[in-house]
Amino acid sequence: MKRAKSNSLRVDSVQCLLFEDEQEEKTLQPSDIVILPPQDVMQTLQGVGQLVTTTILDPWYNKGVGGVRPDYYEWLFSVVCAAAKISNNIFLWGFPEIVYKVLDHLPTDFILVAWLTWYYKNCPSVIRGWRSAQLACLHIAKPSAKLYPEHFLNEAQLEKQRQGKLRYMPGPPSVIEAPLLVGFVGKYEQVGHPAQKPIKVIEPIVLMTTKEGDIVLDPMCGSGTTGEVCKKLGRRAILCDESEEYICMTENRLKLHRVDQNVSRSRSYF
Template identity: 30%
Template sequence: MKVRAPKNRTIDLTNEDRERFSQGLIRLDGDRALADLLNQTICQDVLEALRHLPPNFVDLLIVDPPYNLTKTFNGQTFRQCDRPTYTAWLERWITQLKPALKPSASAYFCADWATSTVLYPVLEKHFTVRNRITWEREKGRGAQANWKNASEDIWFCTVSETYTFNVEAVKLKRQVLAPYRTLAGQPKDWDDTGAKNYRLTHPSNLWTDITVPFWSMVENTDHPTQKPEKLVAKLLLASSNPGDVVLDPFLGSGTTAVVAKKLGRQYLGIEQDPDYCCLAEKRLALAGTDPTIQGYADGVFWERNTLNAQRSRPKKSTSKA
């Protein structure tokens, strides 16, 4: 285990953790009943596992596959390939994955800018593509001979014209810079809190309020492409309801399963690396005692770096002189 600085909150995996959490992992060698799959982590290659999943049981699909980049995941390297090869790889698992979805299911697919150009034509063949979310990924070093790559995409797809979208659940609390008042002097569509004023705004497809996990955050792990819990929470709250089943076929360090547990959804994750599977199970155990999601509180999402300041601000006095 790595030696961390005193204030480093990165979740580590000890040998005792591996022994404990590996016992709860499952592997599919044949078809299983749905009840045996819910709220489980499958430790297996995705193509092997998908053929044994039951049909039409998934309400929400969240997919964060290896992008078409050379990247090492715990000693295993996914290598960049030409577009036809990557397209064929996408087709292989997407065609096996789709039968598991309900007709009313929604699906979100993550990608960087280059992978998006290959992914979109494949998605268009199998789903109704409804939008492309672009989120600001502010972490990372600058480029010397190019623009810094500081954004990623999430493709929003549905199986049919019938799907869930809970717009009220994913509104963003934004600071009001030029507030309006009624003729009577009352705030119009915003909250008067004193020093700073906030209002709820409709969610757009441009997200600038996401913080990429880093060493001082309790959700941080050593997974090289870990997605923030706040990001996944937006997808779950918008496109599923309590008790719905969420599937993540490239689970990684477990963020989708963790957020599903925190928000009262059922989940199923597939991940081929045993260490990442155990890390996901450890995070799930921690979620049982700490259901908080950074940047999401009181039923709303807050702009980056505003929630703590708003909570620490003294409340406006209601007493009269």
């Protein structure tokens, strides 16, 4: 299998790299983090070919950074629908004035579970008027998708649960407060991505929808934060991005090589 001129894998090749083959065992192992070569998000979604627990979609917001396309909403709806074919849960990030339109075009058999908000106080802005301090994240899922609010229990609540005295299962708030990674804020976490999301923002959505060993797909992985979170929590992850720069950034951050035609899973640098 050779890479196409666009450095993309064939649509049917992602599944060959990741999952079982009759001739050779290629199943993702517990705690595996797989980085694919750079390719378009639709190629990744169509190529995975097997159900994943959670897919995280973080497209550019059609406001100049990352490019502008006149058919942005049609494209966005098609990406969400493609993700729905292989996912139990989907998280779609974006500005509220953009992502709300997806609610009128939910994939068949998917429902809105929650409208999440990432609230940050430290957004630098020269705009005269309202300063942006939030980003929306739509959690849509199959009605049968399981949630794990117990992953957020503190020690006292866990003890009550063990004793059978926990009267109800408290869930996490739908507003996630964490500062932007700018300037000296989170400088040890920063890797140079212009829109890097903090670990504290991605961690709750992975905890709520997955258990150890579940697969998380991030076809627009950017700086690789999803991979960092999955590595920490013992989840398996499939990461990709259309940018060669961001794939390199993710490789350096996770100390893993991308897969190629001769390797069924990522190899450690060491």
